[in-house]
Amino acid sequence: xxxxxxxxxxxxxxxxxxxxxxxxxxxxxxxxxxxxxxxxxxxxxxxxxxxxxxxxxxxxxxxxxxxxxxxxxxxxxxxxxxxxxxxxxxxxxxxxxxxxxxxxxxxxxxxxxxxxxxxxxxxxxxxxxxxxxxxxxxxxxxxxxxxxxxxxxxxxxxxxxxxxxxxxxxxxxxxxxxxxxxxxxxxxx
Numbered sequence: 001x002x003x004x005x006x007x008x009x010x011x012x013x014x015x016x017x018x019x020x021x022x023x024x025x026x027x028x029x030x031x032x033x034x035x036x037x038x039x040x041x042x043x044x045x046x047x048x049x050x051x052x053x054x055x056x057x058x059x060x061x062x063x064x065x066x067x068x069x070x071x072x073x074x075x076x077x078x079x080x081x082x083x084x085x086x087x088x089x090x091x092x093x094x095x096x097x098x099x100x101x102x103x104x105x106x107x108x109x110x111x112x113x114x115x116x117x118x119x120x121x122x123x124x125x126x127x128x129x130x131x132x133x134x135x136x137x138x139x140x141x142x143x144x145x146x147x148x149x150x151x152x153x154x155x156x157x158x159x160x161x162x163x164x165x166x167x168x169x170x171x172x173x174x175x176x177x178x179x180x181x182x183x184x185x186x187x188x189x
Contacts, residue, residue, distance in 0.1 A: 036148040037093055040084065043141050045097030047081045050134065053107050057131065060114050063124045063186075065178045070131070073171050080164045087157045106134050121187035128179045135172040142168055 029035040054077060058070040088095040110130035117123035142165035149158035 032148060033152055036145070036152060036154075037091065038098065039141070039145055039148065040087060040091075040093075041096055041098035042100045043138070043145065044081070044084045044088075044095060046100040046103035046138070046141075047077055047084060048097055049100070049103055049107060051077050051081060053110065056114075057110065057127055060119070061124050061127055062120055063178065063183050065182055066124050066127065066175075069171075069174050069178055070127075073174075076167050076171070080167065083160050083164055087160050090157050090160075091154065102137055103134070106130070106137060109133070121183055121189075124183045125179065125187040128175050128183060132172055132175050135168055135175065138168040139165065139172065 029038055051074065054070055054074040058067045058074070061067040061070060085095040110127070113126035113130050114123065117126045142161055146158050146161045146165055149155070149161055
């Protein structure tokens with residue numbers, strides 16, 4: 001079957017609408033552990049991309065509290081990258097990234113916010129919004145990775161990933177505090 005034909009395979013649902021059945025690419029994951037490792041590669045790329053992006057976000061923040069929060073999370077993110085490398089070691093895998101399209105899109109959106117706002121409180125509010133979208137993506141990803149690790153009996157990996165999950169939730173809370181206690185109030189004036 002040709003690739004174009006594979007993409008056009010459909011099945012009819014109960015309500016009569018057609019749904020496209022996606023055919024897997026060569027080398028697609030067949031087992032949960034393969035999906036787990038692939039997901040780790042994805043978030044490893046994402047965290048490394050974030051390490052590069054956070055200093056730019058901090059430099060463009062005018063709120064001292066926001067800049068400080070971002071700089072502190074940069075240090076945390078560096079530790080998260082090292083922690084992911086430990087997880088790869090535990091699994092006997094090479095620590096390598098696979099481009100994370102979600103993070104690439106979120107970072108591109110963050111760049112757009114910087115371009116579309118004047119420096120000041122409104123830009124700061126945009127930086128917080130972009131940052132919280134990133135944190136929510138990471139929270140979802142690490143929550144899934146913890147569940148995969150536990151299911152696979154990779155308890156040491158689950159501990160590392162749970163620690164990162166807690167840090168991402170904390171970062172989201174800190175960004176929310178900066179937004180609600182200062183930035184959004186000034187931006188609304």
